Amino acid sequence: MGQVVAEVTVVPLGTGSASLSGYVAEIERVLKAFPRLKSMLTPMSTILEGEMDEVVEAVKAMHEAPFRMGAMRVSTTLRIDDRRDKKITMAGKLNAVREKL
Amino acid sequence: MGQVVAEVTVVPLGTGSASLSGYVAEIERVLKAFPRLKSMLTPMSTILEGEMDEVVEAVKAMHEAPFRMGAMRVSTTLRIDDRRDKKITMAGKLNAVREKL
Amino acid sequence: MGQVVAEVTVVPLGTGSASLSGYVAEIERVLKAFPRLKSMLTPMSTILEGEMDEVVEAVKAMHEAPFRMGAMRVSTTLRIDDRRDKKITMAGKLNAVREKL
Amino acid sequence: MGQVVAEVTVVPLGTGSASLSGYVAEIERVLKAFPRLKSMLTPMSTILEGEMDEVVEAVKAMHEAPFRMGAMRVSTTLRIDDRRDKKITMAGKLNAVREKL
Numbered sequence: 394m395g396q397v398v399a400e401v402t403v404v405p406l407g408t409g410s411a412s413l414s415g416y417v418a419e420i421e422r423v424l425k426a427f428p429r430l431k432s433m434l435t436p437m438s439t440i441l442e443g444e445m446d447e448v449v450e451a452v453k454a455m456h457e458a459p460f461r462m463g464a465m466r467v468s469t470t471l472r473i474d475d476r477r478d479k480k481i482t483m484a485g486k487l488n489a490v491r492e493k494l
Numbered sequence: 495m496g497q498v499v500a501e502v503t504v505v506p507l508g509t510g511s512a513s514l515s516g517y518v519a520e521i522e523r524v525l526k527a528f529p530r531l532k533s534m535l536t537p538m539s540t541i542l543e544g545e546m547d548e549v550v551e552a553v554k555a556m557h558e559a560p561f562r563m564g565a566m567r568v569s570t571t572l573r574i575d576d577r578r579d580k581k582i583t584m585a586g587k588l589n590a591v592r593e594k595l
Numbered sequence: 596m597g598q599v600v601a602e603v604t605v606v607p608l609g610t611g612s613a614s615l616s617g618y619v620a621e622i623e624r625v626l627k628a629f630p631r632l633k634s635m636l637t638p639m640s641t642i643l644e645g646e647m648d649e650v651v652e653a654v655k656a657m658h659e660a661p662f663r664m665g666a667m668r669v670s671t672t673l674r675i676d677d678r679r680d681k682k683i684t685m686a687g688k689l690n691a692v693r694e695k696l
Numbered sequence: 697m698g699q700v701v702a703e704v705t706v707v708p709l710g711t712g713s714a715s716l717s718g719y720v721a722e723i724e725r726v727l728k729a730f731p732r733l734k735s736m737l738t739p740m741s742t743i744l745e746g747e748m749d750e751v752v753e754a755v756k757a758m759h760e761a762p763f764r765m766g767a768m769r770v771s772t773t774l775r776i777d778d779r780r781d782k783k784i785t786m787a788g789k790l791n792a793v794r795e796k797l
Contacts (some may be wrong), residue, residue: 400538402573404608404670409718411609411668414590421595434591435536435593436543436584437501437573449752456776466613468606468699471774472503472538478512478768483537486515490535493519504773505709512710512769550651555674566680567714569707572673574658579667604742606777615780615794617790623797636793637738638786639775665746674705680714683740685739688717692791696719 394449397475398483399448402438403455419458427451433483442483445475498576500549503539504556506566520563521556528552534584543584546576583590599677600685601650604640605668621664622657634635635685644685647677648651701776701786702751705741708767722765723758730754736786745786748778760783 403420405413421439422432422475424432431450439455441448474481504521506514522540526534531544531552539554542549557570575582603637607615623641623655626634630647632653641657658671676683706723708716726736726744733746733754744751759772762781777784 396574398537398620404606406583406606406615407613409609409611411577412590413497413608415594416585416616417591421591433537434588435539435541436499437539438536440536440538442537445756446582447577449756453748453752459496460778460780465516466770466777466779469776469778471776473770473772473774475759475772476512476769477763486537486739487535489513489515490522493516494522505707507707507709507716508711508714510625510710510712512711520648535662536640546655550655554651557671557677561677561679566647567676570677574671574673575668576658576662586687613779614792616789617796620796633724635738637741637743638701638736638789639741639743639777640738640754642738642740643752644739665732676740678714683703688739689737691715691717692720692724695726 395477396443396480397412397445397448397473398486399441399471399473400438400480401441401455402454402470403459405459408464416459417464419428419462423454423458424451426454431475431483440483441457445473448471448473468470496546497544497581498546498549498574499582499587500538500542500572500574502542502553503537503557503571504560506560507567507568507569511564517560520559524559527555528586532584539578541584546574550582597647598645598682599650599675600683600688601643601673601675602640603643603654603657604672605661606670607661608668610666610668618661618666619659625656625660626653626682628656633685642685647675650675681694700748700776700782701750701784701789702774702776703741704746705745706762707771708762709769709771711767713757716786719762719765720726722761726757726761729757734786739765748756748766753796763777
């Protein structure tokens with residue numbers, strides 16, 4: 394398995410407040426332990442670029458963060474875009490669209 | 495219903511090429527017909543900000559674009575983040591996380 | 596636009612309890628107002644079959660249900676599978692896989 | 697990490713045919729190598745129940761299946777529902793909703 398681009402959303406449920414930014418910040422901090430991954434924070438998710446196995450390990454760690462902060466239930470969504478005919482990158486995907494606009 | 499932030503991914507299936515950027519470019523062009531919506535292209539999706547009903551109309555239009563280009567099957571994913579205790583915006587969501595980092 | 600199969604998940608955020616089944620039950624009740632739609636409750640979602648426009652109206656109504664019950668933030672995910680070369684149904688999709696197993 | 701309920705969708709892109717059931721059947725066959733996982737095929741996904749690490753290994757294996765069949769690009773979506781205040785099961789989730797209907 395090689396490089397993938399993946400999108401992750403980690404949502405604690407039943408926390409008692411509609412604000413989730415404190416949890417999202419903690420989830421971002423977890424990524425510091427994965428320096429080989431590129432990451433991009435968007436208003437709806439975190440996008441990761443790197444080796445499949447390292448992405449998966451990062452997602453497992455991100456998923457644990459809200460539990461450490463007291464959440465009793467966490468819903469984590471991961472979408473993996475894996476292409477084997479050419480190297481896939483976040484910048485390459487954006488550029489390919491922009492060239493055509 | 496008021497303002498929401500929403501994430502959209504429109505994927506044509508069975509097109510015969512692993513490259514999808516031409517379809518994504520056409521889907522982005524569809525958004526020109528919805529000037530009241532803010533949009534942000536990410537490497538994994540398009541994020542929209544605006545009134546719920548207008549977001550839904552835009553997503554329906556984006557979903558039709560690959561069919562016009564010849565696709566026979568389209569998978570469209572929409573995730574809506576709707577908050578009623580305060581106004582929700584793409585910038586506000588990002589800022590709330592960044593303040594805590 | 597014609598018939599689609601769609602998957603819906605409506606999740607209230609910040610409710611103060613890790614249990615969400617009361618909300619899911621209310622979301623299911625909303626579907627009684629859409630008798631032309633077929634629906635299937637799974638452990639992770641509700642799957643709908645019917646005309647695109649009616650599916651979208653149902654999803655909007657399902658999305659409002661947790662707000663009526665007091666939630667201040669709702670995350671709704673909709674994935675639409677739309678096929679134009681043949682009629683798409685929940686049963687047809689399952690049967691096509693089972694024939695090949 | 698303990699037991700989770702998770703939903704998986706593995707979609708090959710650019711295959712040249714709008715029909716995907718042959719790929720879905722192969723992805724289901726991969727699950728035979730994971731006998732401790734419970735699984736349920738729905739019209740939109742496969743739902744798994746079991747230990748987090750085993751679920752993740754199964755998803756990695758499912759994700760490889762379309763590549764073995766010749767696909768050059770695969771989009772895999774995984775949503776994990778993880779609850780730590782009580783044991784989570786597919787049957788328990790459905791029953792909790794049905795009791796309230």
